[in-house]
Amino acid sequence: MPELPEVETVARLIRPQLVGRTIVGSEVRWTRTLGGLSRPRFARAVAGATATRVWRRGKFIAIDLEREGTPCGALVVHLRMTGRLHVELPEAGLARYVRVALDLDDGRRLFFVDVRKFGRFRYAAEPEVLFRKLGVEPLGDEFTPRWLAAGLRRRRRMLKPLLLDQGFIAGLGNIYADEALHAARLHPLRPSDSVGGTKARELHAAIVGTLAAAIEREGSSFDAFYRTPEGRPGSYQHQFQVYGRDGKPCRRCGRTLAKIVVGQRGTHLCTRCQRAPRGILSRL
DNA sequence: AGCTACTCCTGGTAGC
């Protein structure tokens, strides 16, 4: 599933293809992908607009637009589970899953391909409004061990759902939350306000380290879905310590890894490395 | 405030 490392990879790779290009036409094959805007309104909003910047906020990709030098909103893309962006030539087998296509002034097209239709390709006059509810950028300056320790203390929640809350930290998803908790030896059900300064520092390092290492490998691909805009799979799946490894031995201690459900999400962990909090007998 | 359940979608797969 595209999380921060995958989204960052996509943004980096489509940036040089899009910046400076003007949108001369649009085709919408699945209206709900637009997130509420009608096709004509969308078409009017983007026609004639030029892309000035491609950037990432949490799991969103933003493409800033302008007309005659005046900013005029942005395209705000969320890949959700199966969304992809390609400039030109989506693989032939995926052509039927194209939901939106934009015609560019150099004759190429920007394709938004999304098998499960959960992704969004929106136009926003004021993208900042969409981003206001997002939490801290985990690779930004504001995300420090001190900030995390204070945040964990203040929010009294189970660690796993808290890490997935985009209003707390923007960009973590199911995979990297599980990997970070394992790296920090913290149980996903542990109440956040029971985590002291030392463990908070470990979790901070685990989050930053996991995300940075995954970006270096262009994210994770373990099924047919996530690919870079060039069609390449990422390779961080080979570094997974827990995600998708239930039933296999923990690489750190040898214990068979477990899979439980936390907040309707599959959650992978080592019950030896990640000790259950007091009072949690067994949800295994 | 925080938790759970439900919804959106489809391809893949387990089970028969």
Add this chain to the structure above:
DNA sequence: TGCTACCAGGAGTAGC
């Protein structure tokens, strides 16, 4: 072989 039932999963929303 072919069928059905069920599952995964971000995020928004509703209800407790």
